[in-house]
Amino acid sequence: MYKYCLECDWHASTAAGYTEHEVSKAAIEHFVETGHTVDSLRLPPPVVIEN
Numbered sequence: 001m002y003k004y005c006l007e008c009d010w011h012a013s014t015a016a017g018y019t020e021h022e023v024s025k026a027a028i029e030h031f032v033e034t035g036h037t038v039d040s041l042r043l044p045p046p047v048v049i050e051n
């Protein structure tokens with residue numbers, strides 16, 4: 001899961017080692033603190049490249 005702010009460069013991602021719960025919580029905290037709109041993106045599963 002990837003969450004990002006539409007109004008500043010804030011973002012949080014499970015790719016950075018956070019759990020989905022932590023990313024969601026961080027997004028809510030950013031919204032509460034700044035009133036900014038946070039949008040989210042589902043990360044696609046890793047692509048397996050076959051030869």
Ligand SMILES: [Zn+2]
Pocket residue numbers: 005006007008009010030034036037
């Ligand atoms: Zn923001």
